[in-house]
Amino acid sequence: MCEGTVNSAPEAIVEFLKSKAAGAVRIGLETGPTSTWLWTEIKALGLPVICIDARHAKAVLKMQINKSDLPYPDIPMGPRLAAPRLKPQ
Numbered sequence: 001m002c003e004g005t006v007n008s009a010p011e012a013i014v015e016f017l018k019s020k021a022a023g024a025v026r027i028g029l030e031t032g033p034t035s036t037w038l039w040t041e042i043k044a045l046g047l048p049v050i051c052i053d054a055r056h057a058k059a060v061l062k063m064q065i066n067k068s069d070l071p072y073p074d075i076p077m078g079p080r081l082a083a084p085r086l087k088p089q
Contacts, residue, residue, distance in 0.1 A: 008034065010041030017047060028052045 004020070006012045017027060027049045029039055035051055042049045 008038075010038055010045060013038070014042055014045045014047055024048065026050055028057075030054050030057050 004016055006016045017024065021027075025048060027042070027047055029035055029042070029049050029051050031051055031054045039049055039051050
């Protein structure tokens, strides 16, 4: 798991994800005003991206036993892009 701040351009997101999570099997993108555009562009750039309804994502997060909005408290708040968790091989 890693976090970082990147420009919201698809190319910047893809570059970040390829550098931090090159072996990602699936990347979740929450629905929002730019999600259709981002999904289309990220998919075209070769990443396995899926779009998740924001209400469903919120419901799943509410069900978590260990709730934490900030997994790394030493990183200052701001826009976040988190790479997916990968199973060690």
